[in-house]
Amino acid sequence: MQKFQNVCMHSGTVPSLDRLYSEHVNPQWVRLLNVLDMNEHYERCAGSELFTVGGRRILDFLSGYCVHNAGHNHPAIVAALKDELDRSGPAMLQSHVPERAAELACELSRRACGSLQRVFFTSSGSEGVETAIKFSRAHTGRSGILYAAGGFHGLTCGALSLMSDPFWRQGFGPLLPGAKAVPFGSLGDLECELATRKHAAFIVEPVQSEAGIRVPESAYLRAAQELCRHYGTLLVLDEVQTGLYRTGRFLAAHSFGVEPDMVILAKALSGGLIPVGAVLMTEAVSDSVYRSLRRALVHTSTFGENGLAMRAGLATLDVLEREGLGDHATALGEELRRQLAEALAPFEMVKEVRGMGMLSGIEFAAPRGLKLRVAFEAFRKIHPAMFSQVLVMRLFRDHGILTQVCGNNFMVLKAAPPLVVTREQIGEFVGAVRAVVALAHESGAFWSEALGLARRAAKW
Ligand SMILES: Cc1ncc(COP(=O)(O)O)c(C=O)c1O
16 A cells, blocks of 8 residues: 555656556546647636646636636635635534535525525535436426426436436436426427426526527516416426536626526535535425424535535635626627627627526538538548537647537537636637638638547547
8 A cells, every 4th residue: 555655656757647547537537638639638727717837828718517607716715715624514424414515505505586585505416417307306296297398417326317318328227207398499398398397407508508608588587487387287497507606796696587496506615626516495495395303414515514514605605706706707608609709700600609607609501612621521521520520629729728519419518717807808709710610611720620620539
């Protein structure tokens, strides 16, 4: 053991840490980063900027998939965590009333308004989805769960049961029986399923993020809520990406004027520093699980109310509110989409720029012209995500901008910077995207990149 520790402690150089990660964590992830030419090592991260060991400055337009709403390493959140550690308080006794959890639950309920006055704390978004499945079953006595096709809800077995894409499911079944997809935005299909009265919950993202930043018609969620109430099914909003001011208000539910029975939060709740999630729910739903003294601990999670996680949550809410980051996200998000739409208008492969708050997507389409079409189809044959992935690579390598393709829609490039992003950084992003999209339309160099990528993938 001592020998092994020495090996680990003394091999702190970047290549050797890559090797250790490959040997002991996930070799394919290191391979993939190398193939994509994105294997950077970061020394310092602040606000919307990442600084590499090699001296590059990268502008973050991914935010760890909507984790860093408050910006990387916000000084106030870091200070709160240091203070919490210095306090030497009860981090996790599992045998007292955790005061920080009481405070954070109160702050979340106050911001959620209405009837969402109880909170269950988790350590991840998937665990929040699992919680919603269990609580809605307990509350309704039904076992079925409805979800909207194309959504992303997490990769634990219950959450995975709510994702229709075979890519995520293959090899992991059997999953939950009774989970059923309906098309996002279709009230007719939803009502047909609700009318069976088999479903405990309809779990849906208010704006489908990984499905390609799909913003529903403004009346969809309100009508879905009415239907759910009518047929006795709970409406659960997965706001793991859309919540915490990402789409402008504290919850996207507030923007759409809905009052769900449960809301799942995670990702941005701790300023990107400590794992934490929260499921907000009505008293009635909570009481149907904790309905007697015997059942006081029937659903718990060891790290759920951890003192550091709770303190990070309190500090993060304070920062998001004090700095007016919701209003900032609304104003600058609109500005971003306006600038993108204008800059990308001349290009035939750009289908649409859309989004809400600081959650935006650029959708691409197959080109109509023969020359581009041949190259595009060749790309698509190598891998369906190849075209967008080369865009991502070029943005990263040539312009120092980190972004990604949507996980369930390879034709949409996602733009989700920290909410502290500045007007200048928005301008920098738009200029870089325009340059890379122009390259795709005007230069063979863009298209020969795919061949290089395919060759690297075969070699590694
Ligand atoms: C909308 C949504 N729900 C749930 C999850 C799962 O969260 P986690 O990865 O923290 O388990 C994700 C993760 O990306 C998500 O985007």
